[in-house]
Amino acid sequence: MEVEKVKRYLESSATIDGDKLPLRFFERLIMHGLRVELIETNRVVFSFKVTPRLLNEGNYLHSGAVAKFVDLVSSAAIYTAGGTFVGTSVEINISFMDAAHADEDIEIEAKALHVGKAVAVLSAEFRKKSTGKIIAQGRHTMYLPLPSKM
16 A cells, blocks of 8 residues: 555645634535525526536546535525425435536535434435436435524
8 A cells, every 4th residue: 555645645635724714614615606596495496507626537527516516505405395404414425426527507405305403415426407307316414503582
């Protein structure tokens, strides 16, 4: 095993001084350019043009960016279901079916499948706007904080 090679590979991407980045930098990096197209009960539809900053080495939308989108856009669906708090992620899983490339327009549909007193089950589906072909489907389970009785 080439420990030093692995270490160099991982640390070469970590050259930004994190203390100088703006607050919530990661969310801003991922979400910049996201547009809300529709809001209705239990559902929010977004559109997004894939930008080069979110591509992986294969020149398609990075799976980590998709995971962050699932987290953030599905959380927004909680409010459309009457939820008052966004909680803590318990589980996020994603199935990838296709790739999205730079300058490709995609649509993201987030749904609140269940919002209870302590748990929310959410989904996010990513589709190519031009064909409707599914790029990825995500499922997100969240623990919701119970309101304080104080």
